[in-house]
Amino acid sequence: MFRKKKHAAPAATFHEVWSKGSVATKLSFFIMGSNALENKQWIKGLSMLIAEVAFIVWLVFGGISAMAMMTNLGPNKTKKVVFDKAQGVYITKQPSNSVLILLFGLLALIVCMGMIYLYIVNLRSTRKNYALKRDGQHIMTNKEELANLFDARLHDTLMAFPIVGILSFTILPTIFMISMAFTNYDRQHPIAFSWTGFQAFGNVISGDLSGTFFPVLGWTLVWAVAATVTTFFFGVLLALLIESKGIKFKGVWRTIFVIVWAVPSFVSLLMVAQFLDYQGAFNSILMNIGLIAHPIHFIDNQATPLVARITVIVVNMWIGIPVSMLISTAIIQNLPTDQIEAAKIDGANAIQVFKSITFPQILFVMAPSLIQQFIGNINNFNVIFLLTGGAPMNNSYNGAGSTDLLVTWLYNLTFGQEQKYNASAVLGILIFIISAVFSLIAYRHTNAYKEG
Amino acid sequence: MMKSYQNQRRLSLIFRYLLLTILAVVWILPIVWIILASFSYNNTGFVSTFWPEQFTLQNYIGIFNNPQYPLVNWIINTLIISIFSMIISTFLTISVAFVLSRLRFSFRKPFMQIALVLGMFPGFMSMIALYYILKGLNMLNLGGLLLVYVGGAGLGFYVAKGFFDTVPFSIDEAAEIDGATKLQIFTHIDLPLAKPMIVYTALTAFIGPWTDFIFSGIILSTSGNAKNYTIAYGLYNMVHNSKGNATAYFAEFVAGCVIIAIPITILFIFMQKFYVNGITAGAEKG
Numbered sequence A: 001m002f003r004k005k006k007h008a009a010p011a012a013t014f015h016e017v018w019s020k021g022s023v024a025t026k027l028s029f030f031i032m033g034s035n036a037l038e039n040k041q042w043i044k045g046l047s048m049l050i051a052e053v054a055f056i057v058w059l060v061f062g063g064i065s066a067m068a069m070m071t072n073l074g075p076n077k078t079k080k081v082v083f084d085k086a087q088g089v090y091i092t093k094q095p096s097n098s099v100l101i102l103l104f105g106l107l108a109l110i111v112c113m114g115m116i117y118l119y120i121v122n123l124r125s126t127r128k129n130y131a132l133k134r135d136g137q138h139i140m141t142n143k144e145e146l147a148n149l150f151d152a153r154l155h156d157t158l159m160a161f162p163i164v165g166i167l168s169f170t171i172l173p174t175i176f177m178i179s180m181a182f183t184n185y186d187r188q189h190p191i192a193f194s195w196t197g198f199q200a201f202g203n204v205i206s207g208d209l210s211g212t213f214f215p216v217l218g219w220t221l222v223w224a225v226a227a228t229v230t231t232f233f234f235g236v237l238l239a240l241l242i243e244s245k246g247i248k249f250k251g252v253w254r255t256i257f258v259i260v261w262a263v264p265s266f267v268s269l270l271m272v273a274q275f276l277d278y279q280g281a282f283n284s285i286l287m288n289i290g291l292i293a294h295p296i297h298f299i300d301n302q303a304t305p306l307v308a309r310i311t312v313i314v315v316n317m318w319i320g321i322p323v324s325m326l327i328s329t330a331i332i333q334n335l336p337t338d339q340i341e342a343a344k345i346d347g348a349n350a351i352q353v354f355k356s357i358t359f360p361q362i363l364f365v366m367a368p369s370l371i372q373q374f375i376g377n378i379n380n381f382n383v384i385f386l387l388t389g390g391a392p393m394n395n396s397y398n399g400a401g402s403t404d405l406l407v408t409w410l411y412n413l414t415f416g417q418e419q420k421y422n423a424s425a426v427l428g429i430l431i432f433i434i435s436a437v438f439s440l441i442a443y444r445h446t447n448a449y450k451e452g
Numbered sequence B: 001m002m003k004s005y006q007n008q009r010r011l012s013l014i015f016r017y018l019l020l021t022i023l024a025v026v027w028i029l030p031i032v033w034i035i036l037a038s039f040s041y042n043n044t045g046f047v048s049t050f051w052p053e054q055f056t057l058q059n060y061i062g063i064f065n066n067p068q069y070p071l072v073n074w075i076i077n078t079l080i081i082s083i084f085s086m087i088i089s090t091f092l093t094i095s096v097a098f099v100l101s102r103l104r105f106s107f108r109k110p111f112m113q114i115a116l117v118l119g120m121f122p123g124f125m126s127m128i129a130l131y132y133i134l135k136g137l138n139m140l141n142l143g144g145l146l147l148v149y150v151g152g153a154g155l156g157f158y159v160a161k162g163f164f165d166t167v168p169f170s171i172d173e174a175a176e177i178d179g180a181t182k183l184q185i186f187t188h189i190d191l192p193l194a195k196p197m198i199v200y201t202a203l204t205a206f207i208g209p210w211t212d213f214i215f216s217g218i219i220l221s222t223s224g225n226a227k228n229y230t231i232a233y234g235l236y237n238m239v240h241n242s243k244g245n246a247t248a249y250f251a252e253f254v255a256g257c258v259i260i261a262i263p264i265t266i267l268f269i270f271m272q273k274f275y276v277n278g279i280t281a282g283a284e285k286g
Helices: A014-021 A024-029 A034-039 A040-071 A096-133 A142-151 A154-179 A199-205 A208-241 A250-262 A265-276 A281-288 A305-333 A338-345 A352-380 A381-387 A406-415 A420-443 A447-451 B004-040 B058-064 B071-104 B107-118 B125-138 B142-151 B158-166 B167-176 B184-192 B193-211 B215-224 B231-242 B250-285
Strands: A080-084 A090-093
Touching: A014 A096, A014 B004, A024 A034, A024 A096, A034 A040, A034 A096, A034 A142, A040 A096, A080 A096, A080 A199, A096 B125, A096 B142, A142 A154, A154 A420, A154 B071, A154 B107, A154 B125, A154 B142, A154 B184, A199 A208, A199 A420, A208 A250, A208 A352, A208 B004, A208 B167, A250 A305, A250 A381, A250 B004, A250 B193, A250 B250, A265 A281, A265 A305, A265 A381, A265 B004, A265 B231, A265 B250, A305 A381, A305 B004, A305 B250, A352 A420, A381 A406, A381 B158, A406 B004, A406 B125, B058 B071, B058 B250, B071 B107, B071 B158, B071 B184, B071 B193, B107 B184, B125 B142, B125 B215, B142 B193, B142 B215, B158 B193, B167 B184, B167 B250, B193 B215, B193 B231, B193 B250, B215 B231
Parallel strands: none
Antiparallel strands: A080 A090
């Protein structure tokens, strides 16, 4: 349906448009919209013209300098007192605000790219009008152009706002942070900083942060594997238990578990942190029933790293198993039962059926979303931040505790005492690379990739 | 022989019920404790027993009248933000999902690829930049927070797009042959069909502001005025500042949490079906 409506390839090359077009058409290469104006497409022509004029005015009065400033992120690196000849007094020159310079520079670059896109749109519309005119066909009127925005070009209309939002609130900040990894923006250079190339990367991978980076990376991967595997495996078992023959009120049982998942995590995790506290209710329950004689340090600063890490994984099971159970239930209910019946007739017991049929089937369906969960767990900020805050502190680490993941360490480096903004940007990029590699592996091994 | 088989079956069922009961108790115990703690009479800043020594409603009365932690303001702020965010985000998300699923155009594939790549960056890596952008716009307030919530809405199209993909294309084609424009197909045919998806998207967008304490904390904390906070950051701030040292407000914090958690929990339980469908649909398609 869509293919047959697709516009025929443009019948003219840009070269032909340039050499044979009218004056206004030729002018379109310099003055955007002039061709549209010639063809009485006032709205399109005027808006393009205004956009170009506004762009040039902006470029002269701010755009060029904004981009030029980006080369050294501002001339004044330190606060200094200089003699101002014009006024004949000493004045204090504040260091340049590199953050704003970088931000406005990037913004200027994005505006320029937007303008280039608009220019290409202008050329394409000129070419289209030229070809239509040459062949003596109807050129769209203003009204038709507008109507077209809600029909054949509906995608442009509907995507405009989302794309502006994504550009300004996702892409711009992301590029900004990526650039920050190549500067020396840290506690020593809090206002004015400069480009330092890959120095911050070197610092994280082989410099004074490497002693923290590699252990934290190791724990992040261990955590992500443990968290994903435990919640998945026990979630499947729980789903099978609830779905098994003879259990009544399946919906009620499921809801009991789902409640835990549904409670907002900042409530449940903050409260569980209190629950597991040295003086908390869990320790007092355990002492009352006589399991332990003295309270245990589960997640506070006196806890041993191993106990804290196990606690974190167990608490994550508490939150993660219900979700996993819900999803597995949906899959189990749709599994073909003939294989299981056949196996049972052949005398397989419940464990054999689970091991050889049910579990592999679920695993097959769940594989792509498991990889997503794995990546989600690498970035699982909430559990660690709310539960332990990274505790217990580790003296051999730089700004991180024994349960800190790369993401929570990133957070600490930015908002904590350390203020190593460049290092946190480097971490962000490294986390991105790790996630990208695992996603790539996942996509290569699923059918979706092969189908394109 | 027959009898022993039946006995075995019965034993297995009893064992499974027992296991399920134990698990359910383990799972629900901390939640019960949270609710109990919110009713406990307590001024030590700590609830160290499971069963409160003394029950009271004072925590609930107190949290509504606490001048230091204006819960009512937080609820109103969050309600306003979440309603606006719900309306705008739903519109953006559903539009993008519809466009990507039903229309074919040149930047469709690149857009989806960029969305995939952007999703791999840790979300709050960009928070410093957002902070400065909003500071530059002089918008370190609820309006700025709303922009942040709405700004990324165009990237959350996956579940809704999966839904649109399941609606047969032949319906669109039939309408097109009858002379409907693309916009008419969107508003008159696909949108009504997508009603459950719209409800799900709207609920997700609505719940977001009630549970986010990170972005709201960074954007709203600079004002230093507790009246401007949203509920999640307000409550987080309340316990974060009191963590470790005893305060009289811990039990009130728990009461505030329970007040907020109940409606969100109910909404979530209501949404679970959509959530599961979204995940499994995604799993099948890979």
